[in-house]
Amino acid sequence: MSKTVFVLNGPNLNMLGKREPGIYGGQTLKDVEEACIAAGRELGLTIDFRQSNHEGTLIDWIHEAGEKALGVAINAGAYTHTSIALHDAIKAISVPVVELHISNVHAREEFRHHSMIAPAVKGVICGFGTQSYILALHALKSATA
Ligand code: DQA
Numbered sequence: 001m002s003k004t005v006f007v008l009n010g011p012n013l014n015m016l017g018k019r020e021p022g023i024y025g026g027q028t029l030k031d032v033e034e035a036c037i038a039a040g041r042e043l044g045l046t047i048d049f050r051q052s053n054h055e056g057t058l059i060d061w062i063h064e065a066g067e068k069a070l071g072v073a074i075n076a077g078a079y080t081h082t083s084i085a086l087h088d089a090i091k092a093i094s095v096p097v098v099e100l101h102i103s104n105v106h107a108r109e110e111f112r113h114h115s116m117i118a119p120a121v122k123g124v125i126c127g128f129g130t131q132s133y134i135l136a137l138h139a140l141k142s143a144t145a
Contacts, residue, residue, distance in 0.1 A: 003044060005140055006065040007036050007133065009051035010058055010077035016102075016130075024102050027130050039134045043141045045070070055079055059089045066093025070144050073098045073136035080105075080115050090120040096143045100136040101126035 009029065012019060017028035027035075033049040040047040048069070052058055058076065065072045072090075074097060079086055090097050097120070104127030105112040118124055122143055125135045 002068055002070045004046045004048050004069050005040065005137065006061060006069045006072045007033075007047055007049045007137075008058060008061055008065075008072060008074040008076075009049075010055075010075060010079045011053045012077050013075060014051050014053070023108075025129050032130050032133055035130065036133050036137060039137050043137060045137065045141065047137075055083060055085060059085055062086070062089040062093060062097075066095060069095055071096045071098070071140040073100055073133065073140060074117070074121075075100050075102070075133070076117060080117055081111060083116050087116050087120045090117055096122040096140060098122055098136040098139050098143070099124045099126075100132045102129055102132055103127060 013029055016024055016032065017026055029051060036047045036049055050061060062072065072095065076086055099115065099117055099121045123139060125132050125139060128135055
C-alpha cells in the first residue's frame with residue numbers, strides 16, 4: 001500500500017510569510033513543507049507537497065492522488081468557498097481527504113463560513129495556524145491505520 005500523502009495547496013498560499021502575516025503567520029510555504037516532511041517521517045508517511053494557483057491543476061492532482069496516494073491533505077484557499085469542481089474531484093476518488101485551513105474560517109468574514117468541499121471530505125481542521133497541516137497528517141494517519 002502507498003505511504004505517500006499528497007499535501008495540496010491552492011491559490012495565494014505561495015505568498016505565505018508575506019501575505020497578511022497577522023492572519024496567516026510568518027512561516028513561508030517552504031517552512032510548512034519542511035515541517036510536513038519531518039512530521040511525515042515520524043508518522044511513516046512520504047509527503048508529496050504541491051501548490052498551484054489554478055483550479056484545474058488542483059483537480060488533476062486530486063485525480064492523481066486517487067491513483068497513487070494513501071490520502072490527501074488539502075488547503076484549497078479561496079477555492080474552498082467557491083469550487084463545485086473541487087468537491088466533485090474529491091468525490092471521484094476513494095482515498096481519504098482532509099480539508100485544512102491555517103485560520104479559523106468560521107471566525108472571519110461570512111463568505112468564508114461555507115465550504116464547498118467540506119461535504120466531500122473525511123474531516124476538517126482549521127484555526128491552528130500552520131500546525132493545522134501537521135494535525136491533518138495525524139488525522140490522515142489514523143484514518144488510514
Ligand atoms: C485559508 C482560508 C481561506 O478562506 C483563504 O481564502 C485562504 C487561506 C486558510 O488557510 O486559512 O487562502 O484556506
